[in-house]
Amino acid sequence: MLPLHANAATKLEDLFQHIDAHQDDFVQSLKDWVAVPSDSSDPRFREQLIRMVQMTAERIRTLGATVQLVDMGLETLHGGQTIQFPPAILAQLGNSTDKATVCFYGHVDVQPAKKEDGWKTDPYTITEINGNLYGRGATDNKGPVLAWIHAIDTYIALQKTIPVNLKFIIEGVEETGSPGLEELLKGHEEFFSDVDYIVISDNVWLSRKPALTYGTRGNAYFFVEVESGKKDLHSGTFGGIIHESMRDLVYLLASLADTAGHILIPGIYDDVAPLTEEESKLYESIDFDMEEHKNNTEVNTFLYNTKEEILQHMWRYPSLSIHGIEGAFAGVGTKTVIPSKVIGKFSIRQVPNMKIPVVEKLVKKHLEDVFAKLNSPNKLKVSLEIGAMPWVANVDDPQYEAARTAIRKVFGVTPDMIRDGSTIPLARTFQDLTKKKVIMIPIGGADDGEHSQNEKISRSNYIQGTKLFASFFLELAKLHEDLQKKSNSNQVKISQRIRSQT
Ligand SMILES: NCCC(=O)N[C@@H](Cc1c[nH]cn1)C(=O)O
Numbered sequence: 001m002l003p004l005h006a007n008a009a010t011k012l013e014d015l016f017q018h019i020d021a022h023q024d025d026f027v028q029s030l031k032d033w034v035a036v037p038s039d040s041s042d043p044r045f046r047e048q049l050i051r052m053v054q055m056t057a058e059r060i061r062t063l064g065a066t067v068q069l070v071d072m073g074l075e076t077l078h079g080g081q082t083i084q085f086p087p088a089i090l091a092q093l094g095n096s097t098d099k100a101t102v103c104f105y106g107h108v109d110v111q112p113a114k115k116e117d118g119w120k121t122d123p124y125t126i127t128e129i130n131g132n133l134y135g136r137g138a139t140d141n142k143g144p145v146l147a148w149i150h151a152i153d154t155y156i157a158l159q160k161t162i163p164v165n166l167k168f169i170i171e172g173v174e175e176t177g178s179p180g181l182e183e184l185l186k187g188h189e190e191f192f193s194d195v196d197y198i199v200i201s202d203n204v205w206l207s208r209k210p211a212l213t214y215g216t217r218g219n220a221y222f223f224v225e226v227e228s229g230k231k232d233l234h235s236g237t238f239g240g241i242i243h244e245s246m247r248d249l250v251y252l253l254a255s256l257a258d259t260a261g262h263i264l265i266p267g268i269y270d271d272v273a274p275l276t277e278e279e280s281k282l283y284e285s286i287d288f289d290m291e292e293h294k295n296n297t298e299v300n301t302f303l304y305n306t307k308e309e310i311l312q313h314m315w316r317y318p319s320l321s322i323h324g325i326e327g328a329f330a331g332v333g334t335k336t337v338i339p340s341k342v343i344g345k346f347s348i349r350q351v352p353n354m355k356i357p358v359v360e361k362l363v364k365k366h367l368e369d370v371f372a373k374l375n376s377p378n379k380l381k382v383s384l385e386i387g388a389m390p391w392v393a394n395v396d397d398p399q400y401e402a403a404r405t406a407i408r409k410v411f412g413v414t415p416d417m418i419r420d421g422s423t424i425p426l427a428r429t430f431q432d433l434t435k436k437k438v439i440m441i442p443i444g445g446a447d448d449g450e451h452s453q454n455e456k457i458s459r460s461n462y463i464q465g466t467k468l469f470a471s472f473f474l475e476l477a478k479l480h481e482d483l484q485k486k487s488n489s490n491q492v493k494i495s496q497r498i499r500s501q502t
């Protein structure tokens with residue numbers, strides 16, 4: 001056993017040197033993981049997905065952790081058949097009462113990927129080109145999960161005391177919306193009871209500069225269904241004499257937002273937190289190249305012309321997107337059908353202090369009002385399918401201070417404090433259910449292409465990210481020790497006061 005205060009002797013340079021020296025091994029591990037097509041959306045890959053979760057559990061076990069595979073039950077497919085959900089991993093390494101406990105949440109399932117989709121290399125074979133490691137899951141989320149594991153491995157290899165207690169929650173169905181995860185959290189309250197901080201590394205930087213993420217938008221996803229009858233009809237034979245459901249629906253969808261991106265649902269902006277002068281200043285200093293972002297996005301113009309407006313509309317204002325119409329003719333050719341039942345799909349990204357039940361009411365009221373003016377005999381149905389709340393952290397919390405210091409030590413710069421316009425529903429769920437402090441520490445680059453063809457993580461981000469996590473453990477331990485001393489001395493003061501009162 002090493003002395004308790006071996007921490008103090010743990011030199012960052014030793015850790016960094018070890019990580020640099022073993023980078024090829026770390027890349028090889030990523031190769032092995034990416035080689036497993038753990039696509040959670042396609043049942044045909046289910047065996048591989050379950051194997052991926054088991055491999056991950058085994059890997060975490062080699063750290064010396066206690067690992068539990070939690071059965072997640074059966075998934076019901078669209079056809080009604082059922083298949084096994086992959087299990088979730090709960091693991092623990094270390095339980096010293098004088099150390100902070102950090103829980104890492106990540107996922108080892110991936111988005112679908114086929115070479116024919118336009119990949120330059122085989123998506124399941126990590127291929128290094130110009131310092132980039134291409135492969136499905138490289139950045140989302142296998143690379144970051146491995147970086148975390150390798151950071152821990154480094155302490156073990158160098159026989160250093162790990163400065164924090166570690167816990168893991170790793171799942172295999174994040175890409176399909178984490179079904180069952182909330183129940184898992186609710187059913188394992190004791191697992192989270194001693195957790196101080198939850199770390200998520202499932203997003204990317206905004207630019208070439210390292211960043212910490214302190215907020216994500218939520219999402220309210222709606223279906224709006226219009227039904228005229230039970231069967232599709234011929235537009236030559238029936239066109240002109242019936243109320244077409246598709247005509248009603250496009251009218252409804254068009255009423256949701258204008259072409260400038262402004263949402264037209266009355267009252268929708270009422271709860272949006274006003275922009276304070278203080279917050280407004282935050283956006284000026286962020287490293288963000290609008291032109292580069294435009295090029296990456298492959299569009300001609302954005303809705304806004306300044307960096308500040310763009311960032312605000314990605315992060316702190318709601319947006320409404322229309323995603324598709326189920327039941328509408330969407331194929332090639334010139335089919336002359338009148339569809340009977342069509343379902344419009346749209347979603348509204350949520351920001352503080354919007355409330356899902358309020359948004360639901362406003363959307364339903366608006367669509368019903370617009371529909372009433374159409375004098376249509378068709379049936380209208382509006383339903384909320386997903387209600388994920390936004391998440392915002394306090395950037396003055398100790399986990400952010402520790403991560404900022406860690407970034408300075410690895411990259412020599414102060415990170416940009418960023419938000420993410422997309423949604424990690426679990427972030428807010430973690431915060432609300434477990435009451436623990438959440439931080440997002442992205443390690444991937446802005447151009448990693450999550451969910452896209454040619455997803456990658458750069459070797460440099462992967463290796464520096466490993467150093468960042470290793471250094472984060474140390475910084476967090478230092479801060480936690482200080483905090484504990486302070487709270488202990490407060491505790492003494494309080495008990496003294498109580499004694500003096502009695
Ligand atoms: N790191 C990005 C994670 C991500 O893409 N999450 C999805 C989740 C979601 C929100 N509503 C439906 N599904 C998204 O934001 O669309």
Ligand SMILES: [Zn+2]
Nearest residue numbers: 140141174202
């Ligand atoms: Zn992810």
Ligand SMILES: [Zn+2]
Nearest residue numbers: 140175450451
């Ligand atoms: Zn993803």
